[in-house]
Amino acid sequence: MGKKKVILDVDTGTDDAVAILCAAASEAFDLIGVTVTCGNLPLANTVENTLRVLALSGGDIPVYAGCSLPMVRTLMPGRAHDVRLQTVSTIVDGEQISIHEPSFPLPPSPYAVRKAHACSFLVDTLRNAGEKITIIGVAPLTNIAVALRMDPSIASNIEEIVIMGGSVSSGNRTPTAEANFYDDPEAAQIVLKSGCPVRIFTLEATERVPCDHEDADGFRSLGTPAGTFVGNLIDRFIHRCTQLNICDNGQVTIHDAITVCGVIDPTIVTSLEAAACDVNLGGWADGALIADRRSFASRDSSVRIVYDIDKERCVNIMKACLSEL
Template sequence: MDTKKKVILDVDTGSDDAIAIMLAVLSGKLDVVGITVTQGNKPLPNCVENTLRVLDLMGVGDKIPVCPGCPAPMVRTLTPGRYANNPENQVQAHNKKGEPIDLHPAYLPAPPAHSKPQNMHACTFLVETIKQSKEKITIIPVGPATNVGMAFRMDPTIADNVEEVVFMGGSVDKGNITPVGEANFVHDPEAVKIIIDSGVKCRIIGLNATHSAEFYREDADAYLAIGNAAGKLAHDLMYNRIEVGEALGWTQDGGDALHDALAVASVIDPTVITDLRQEPCDMDINGGAGDGQLIVDHRGGQDPNANTFVAYKADKKKFFQMIYDALKNQK
């Protein structure tokens, strides 16, 4: 009997998405029934191409359906002046040679994809696949949650066949792209709110947890030493993140977080999260200085009736060993 947990990844493939996809596929612990793609780190066509590049690199480009989805947030860009109230940090910098470098390259350093995306739209794929599945499916959105939020709008009954939604997104009392907002949640807060308000179980793997398990150059070097294409890609993407972080002054010691991969790791082994609290959550969608902020209600402590679980800390050693063990499986 196949006991693998059925999952759908929802990605905006840049650097940490790529490592999340490799972890999900190569771990051997998950049944990845499909990957849906949205915009976020880059425009939708780039994110689709990067997703296919990663799958082709692992030799599974023709085995896992990839469905392009929404090219823009649900409604966020429709309000004139909304961005003016909430200026975002930049993720582009210049290296020591003066060359432009980007946290998420337009195209990942992997061979161009030879596999093709599906003709089915991501939202249709989500609705049909979830409704038709004999087992409940876990959704892992590691980019803006537009596709998933839209699918819940299209057919709210899909929540009945969703095991849980495990977000990479949000933060508590800290932000990365705004003072209080994490990028994925800021870029489509309405979509997140729709999912949270649906009552489906949600685990929120945010910046508090991801930055509690940061990587350094020696961690990336260990992956390069594996000696295969997956290890090299992970190494190269991690070094790029370090270089951008140092250039922008985000870090003085080379540390950075593999945000999206931690969400996947928490589905494979929930014990990788060492501090998970059941707390009521909401989203700020009002367009002011807190636009896109995850609002966590701490007033009553943990709430056994809340459908949202917020991660605060992770086990770095276990996390990076999980990635190492998965990358070794790439032939």
């Protein structure tokens, strides 16, 4: 069986970095491109972080800069008024502390971003694909949604869109919404309604694989540059999230890497259900994933939701990938 052709869409902060390394190292993937959007950080930062992480992986994988804003969210400045937003940045002893590092402590990349826009790359690549391509979206889904709007016919050449996003119980960016869906709800709705097979790794699923300082030590013990980088990355992530009061018992979740591992080996998923889904647009529940799980609701949806993951097997996949870099 040949390698799975994959495009990875990122907004490179902490967990995206680990996802990129796993995707670049996996023997299961032919990673044909990485598209970048805003989200965790502004586009200039997410692009630079992406280039630096890929340089660490040792591969000249094409990187395409995409959308610097969500599709429509910022057109209505009052849209977030009175929404209880997660604290993502604060000042501690005169130091700016944010969830994601604006710049990774890695050397500048010898590679440059490609000239084509990420959305154009997606459209052109999918139009001309000789075989179906899997898209893994671990960022706000702006790039993917815009590409689907530019040419809806590209959906026929998509094997699956695998998403890190959404939550059917409680959110993180708001009480009801996960960050990627909250940052561009319209894009998420477009992707869910595209007709493509969609698999969603929800907060419920990824939070089943928390990481602590002991896990960071485990990555460093691999003895590879990538393992050391990820171990240190997790330690710093725990520190920042503790300062922001969003760390649960000294544990953090590297959501995006878990999602990539679920494509490398789908058997790590221990609970998966099809459901008719929508994304709420506006109001207190802006960006919330709505999954109709009622007994009489349709189960022939193209959207499947992941609820649970085997932590040990998932971490072993990460270690196997990082041991190669």
